Amino acid sequence: MLSKKIVDGCEFVVFDLEWNQPIPGKTYDFDCSTLTGEIIEIGACRYVYNNGDLVCQAVYSADIVPVVYTRLHYHVRKVTHKKNSDLKNGQPFAEAYKGFREFCGPDAILVGWGNSDPAMLKMNLKFFGMDPKLEMQFLDLQPIFSFFAGQKGKQRSVEAAVDFYNIEKKDIFHSATSDAQYTGAVFEEIFRHNKPSEVISAISSSSIDPDIKSEFSLVGNESQNAEGALKLIDGFLSVCPVCGKNLKAEIGKFRIRKSQYALFSCTEHGEIFSRARIKKNKNGMFYASAVLRFATQTDYYLVASKKEEFDKYGSNGAPAEQTEDKNEESNTL
Numbered sequence: 236m237l238s239k240k241i242v243d244g245c246e247f248v249v250f251d252l253e254w255n256q257p258i259p260g261k262t263y264d265f266d267c268s269t270l271t272g273e274i275i276e277i278g279a280c281r282y283v284y285n286n287g288d289l290v291c292q293a294v295y296s297a298d299i300v301p302v303v304y305t306r307l308h309y310h311v312r313k314v315t316h317k318k319n320s321d322l323k324n325g326q327p328f329a330e331a332y333k334g335f336r337e338f339c340g341p342d343a344i345l346v347g348w349g350n351s352d353p354a355m356l357k358m359n360l361k362f363f364g365m366d367p368k369l370e371m372q373f374l375d376l377q378p379i380f381s382f383f384a385g386q387k388g389k390q391r392s393v394e395a396a397v398d399f400y401n402i403e404k405k406d407i408f409h410s411a412t413s414d415a416q417y418t419g420a421v422f423e424e425i426f427r428h429n430k431p432s433e434v435i436s437a438i439s440s441s442s443i444d445p446d447i448k449s450e451f452s453l454v455g456n457e458s459q460n461a462e463g464a465l466k467l468i469d470g471f472l473s474v475c476p477v478c479g480k481n482l483k484a485e486i487g488k489f490r491i492r493k494s495q496y497a498l499f500s501c502t503e504h505g506e507i508f509s510r511a512r513i514k515k516n517k518n519g520m521f522y523a524s525a526v527l528r529f530a531t532q533t534d535y536y537l538v539a540s541k542k543e544e545f546d547k548y549g550s551n552g553a554p555a556e557q558t559e560d561k562n563e564e565s566n567t568l
């Protein structure tokens with residue numbers, strides 16, 4: 236939940252990162268899982284909110300010279316249209332990040348498309364020995380767009396959102412600065428096409444603190460049957476993973492096929508989404524794999540639509556042809 240109230244004068248920094256990846260098969264003198272991508276570009280637009288409108292104030296753009304992944308991964312080359320020689324032009328990461336922080340100012344809310352950018356930024360900060368705390372709220376605009384575009388629960392690219400609002404395409408996609416500008420343009424359109432109070436309410440309930448762990452998972456012990464496997468994770472689902480207080484059920488646990496859903500709340504930490512999947516191991520025993528996370532707009536929609544399905548069809552769920560896009564389920568966990 237967003238702690239800051241959105242009022243006139245509130246600032247948003249819409250940002251995007253491009254990063255290079257390790258070359259498969261190449262050996263590095265460190266564990267690549269500690270740096271799955273090295274940032275090579277930061278792009279951002281700063282907006283100020285004023286009476287239902289977002290006004291772009293400034294644009295930030297920095298190319299970064301990588302120091303560990305100095306050759307472009309073929310996929311990154313293909314997507315970003317960069318050449319190896321381009322990686323020699325730019326600033327050191329520390330300098331570009333300093334410039335970005337100054338650009339953000341002390342009070343802005345970070346906005347991105349998808350939730351991978353803040354995680355990648357924090358990973359780079361940690362890897363290069365800098366303070367990984369962002370100390371800013373983060374808003375993933377992708378589910379907000381899907382919600383207001385009537386495509387709830389679907390994941391869409393920035394380009395699809397740009398097409399949806401007929402935004403003029405002046406630059407190529409997949410450069411950090413142009414993607415940040417396109418994302419900003421989509422953000423402007425969301426405000427333009429909807430009631431500002433509704434947009435603000437969606438934003439407020441979907442912003443997260445990227446410095447706090449927001450997702451907790453547990454793999455339960457084995458049981459002879461599915462019901463037993465779910466019972467074994469009841470303890471995990473009964474207390475807040477942050478403070479340990481008892482959770483209150485807002486939408487009590489219910490099961491559709493192999494998944495159990497619920498929406499809980501902690502008096503201190505707000506609403507928490509839960510999903511558990513029943514799985515079978517190679518010995519034929521059942522176990523449940525569960526996740527608890529601070530609920531976002533997408534999670535509210537997911538649990539509400541699943542509850543509707545459950546109330547109508549019971550634990551077998553809707554007949555196959557009526558179930559929604561399978562991608563939705565795999566994308567949202």
Ligand SMILES: [Zn+2]
Pocket residue numbers: 475476477478479480501502503504
């Ligand atoms: Zn709590």
